[in-house]
Amino acid sequence: MTASTSEASGGADDGATARRESFKEIALRALSTAGRAVAQLASGLNTALLAALLLLRLALTAVTSVVGVGLLAAPASLRALHALAGRERARLARWGPEVVAPQPPPTRLRAALVDPTTHRELRWLLRHSTLGLLLGLLGVLLPISAVRDSAFPLYWTFMPENTTATSLGIGNAHTWPDALAVALLGVGWIAIILGLTPGMARLQSGPGRRLLAAGPDVDLSLRVAELTATRAAALDAHATELRRIERSLHDGAQNRLVSVAVLIGAARRMVARDPAGADELLERAQSAAEMALAELRTVARGILPPVLADRGLAGALSGLAADCAVPCRIDVDVPARCAASVEATAYFVVAEALTNIAKHSGAAHATITARGTGDRLVLRVEDDGRGGADAEGGSGLTGIRRRIAAHDGDLTLTSPPGGPTVLTADLPCGR
Known part of the structure; x- marks a missing residue:
């Protein structure tokens, strides 16, 4: 009875330990994912600020084009648009799959007015300079607010009286319960960061991945490049499979068959002077042959089941x-x-x-x-x-x-x- 109780207690302890380790792994993954998302949002804020400035420049160019002055600045503005789009593609590639760029778009105004790539880049510019900028600001401000409010009980006694206590700009702390309430707000910021920032990062990068990639109306050469990359991946996969099969045959079945040949040769030499020993060697050779056959079947199933x-x-x-x-x-x-x-x-x-x-x-x-x-x-x-x-x-x-x-x-x-x-x-x- 005692032994059974001990075993049950040990099993419960093992289960609790496994649950604690699982919770720890989930927490670490959540922190890692949120940290990566915050860094991605911060990097997006950089291009979003540039996009906002460029949007303002394009608006001024459009206004001044009425009197003819803006027409002279239009090619430079278009080059700046294409350069910023290329910078965003490079940024997105650092945080995920590569965004395949289309053929270089035109910089002459008349050609750009009918160019689909330029149209998509302008749509991305409008979205990234508004929604992308807002998400980037939130991605930077949320961690700052979380650190400020969470650590508030550590420094609130050194602050001047009637100073705003929270990062929201409202409330004052006069007692320790007030300071702890601010810290709870900081915990809330942390929960928001863990729960929402991965989705915010995807929302910020979504327009760039959709609009800055090569579209269905691009030149046939892009499709050729894509097929070339696909063929290279297929050849790499084929070469990897051949290496796996060669390794399986060399390390497994081939060694077994060599062992079979050695055992049969030894048995032939022993059959006259030691029939019992020769029979034992033949039995070992049969076992090795059966194992080699099983490994060959495994390799065959790995090629085509x-x-x-x-x-x-x-x-x-x-x-x-x-x-x-x-x-x-x-x-x-x-x-x-x-x-x-x-x-x-x-x-x-x-x-x-x-x-x-x-x-x-x-x-x-x-x-x-x-x-x-x-x-x-x-x-x-x-x-x-x-x-x-x-x-x-x-x-x-x-x-x-x-x-x-x-x-x-x-x-x-x-x-x-x-x-x-x-x-x-x-x-x-x-x-």
């Missing part, structure tokens, strides 16, 4: 869900078969996603959804884990992205601190 040909994508994904260490629900509705290479990519994407869930997420449940819609195959893998996955980091996610890029597909990862994590892959069926 036979289950795809036998049971289709639905059966293959069901097998992955059954083998996953985390309980997994599957929902597949793909009426028609896709190309074999697309189904193989979908299989490996889900396999890698489930491996990441089992290793890193701490999830209690996962869901796989596959939908065939027209000529597209949409995969969605969701878990209820701790979140905080980095879309740009990790060899697993990089491999998934390369596989999908090889088919000209799209990958989206949403993983806020605390979860849930949702990975969505959109692939052409390629029938």
